[in-house]
Amino acid sequence: MKKNIFLNKIVITGACIALCIVLPVVLHAIPNAGTLLSPMHLPVLLCGLVCGASYGLACGIIGPLLSSLITSMPVAAKLPPMMIELAVYGFVSGLLIHFVKTGKIIFNLYISLIVAMITGRIAAGLARALFFAGGTYSWSAWAASYFIKSLPGIIVQLILIPLIYFALRRARLVDERMEK
Numbered sequence: 001m002k003k004n005i006f007l008n009k010i011v012i013t014g015a016c017i018a019l020c021i022v023l024p025v026v027l028h029a030i031p032n033a034g035t036l037l038s039p040m041h042l043p044v045l046l047c048g049l050v051c052g053a054s055y056g057l058a059c060g061i062i063g064p065l066l067s068s069l070i071t072s073m074p075v076a077a078k079l080p081p082m083m084i085e086l087a088v089y090g091f092v093s094g095l096l097i098h099f100v101k102t103g104k105i106i107f108n109l110y111i112s113l114i115v116a117m118i119t120g121r122i123a124a125g126l127a128r129a130l131f132f133a134g135g136t137y138s139w140s141a142w143a144a145s146y147f148i149k150s151l152p153g154i155i156v157q158l159i160l161i162p163l164i165y166f167a168l169r170r171a172r173l174v175d176e177r178m179e180k
Contacts (some may be wrong), residue, residue, distance in 0.1 A: 005095040005175050007056035008175075009050075009052065009055055009175070012050055012051050012055075012168075012173060013046065013051055013058060014049055014053045015043075016043035016044065016047035016063065017043070017047075017059055017061045017062050017063045017066065019042070020039075020040045020043050020044065020059070020062075020063025020064060020066070020067050021039065021063070021066055021067045021070055021071060021114050023039035023042070023043065024039045024040060024067060024071065024073045024074075025071055025073070026039075027039050028073070032108075034073065034074070035149050035150060036124055036149065036150065036152045036153060037090070037152060037153040037156060038153035038154075039153075040063055040064055040067065040086060040152060040159055041058065041086065041089060041117075041152045042156070042157055042160060042161060043063065044056060044059050044060045044063060044086045044089050044116070045089050045090070045093050045116060045157060045161055046115060046161055046164055046165065047059040047060075047061075047090055047094075048090035048091065048092070048093030048094035048095075048097070048116065049088065049093050049094065049097050049109065049112060049113070049161070049165055050165065050168055050173065050175075051094065051123060051173050051175075052094040052097075052098065052175070053090070053091045053092075053093075053094030053095040053098070054091075054094070055090070055094065056089070056090025056091055056093055056094040057087050057090050057091040057094070058090070059085070059089050059090050060063050060083065060086035060087035060088070060089055060090035060091065061083055063086065064079060064082050064083050064086055065079070065083060066067035071106075080127070080131075081113075081124045081127045081128045082124065083122030083123050084123050084127045085120045085121065085123060085127075086120065088116070088119055088123040088124075089116050089117065089120040090116075092112075092115060092119045092120065093112050093113060093116035096108075096111065096112035096115055096116065096120070097109065097112040100112055106162065109161075109162055109165060110162070111160075113157070113158065113161060113162075114158075117154065117157070121146040121147070123171075124146065126146075127144060150171040
């Protein structure tokens with residue numbers, strides 16, 4: 001049984017990494033879809049929630065890197081902060097779904113999801129300010145980039161991720177031991 005859980009996590013992580021490549025390509029036809037909908041965020045957050053922190057971390061690093069190498073999305077200049085943001089998303093969502101215990105899985109899920117989304121945005125903003133923007137990054141630029149412009153994507157993620165999570169749970173692809 002343990003071997004099947006490991007194999008399921010590997011397969012789901014691989015599918016999420018593939019979605020990190022495919023979703024931006026599919027949504028590229030919509031102007032500014034990358035900024036508005038943040039298509040890589042959904043599979044990375046989902047991977048962390050379904051498979052756990054280490055798998056989510058791997059998905060958050062490998063997904064954007066492969067996407068950039070294969071499709072040039074994201075462009076090289078945006079890749080390092082995005083990898084940091086997505087790695088934190090995957091790791092924190094996977095960690096919190098394991099440790100947050102409210103008694104209701106929906107609350108555990110939303111707490112894990114929202115905290116991961118906020119922490120990832122803070123980590124990426126700090127990385128940009130400290131390492132990649134050379135002192136030209138401001139609070140207003142951070143808020144505009146990570147919250148205001150991406151609000152449609154945040155809303156989509158808050159709606160779709162729980163729906164997909166519960167569908168995967170119903171299909172017995174979620175390790176329910178993480179929830180207990």
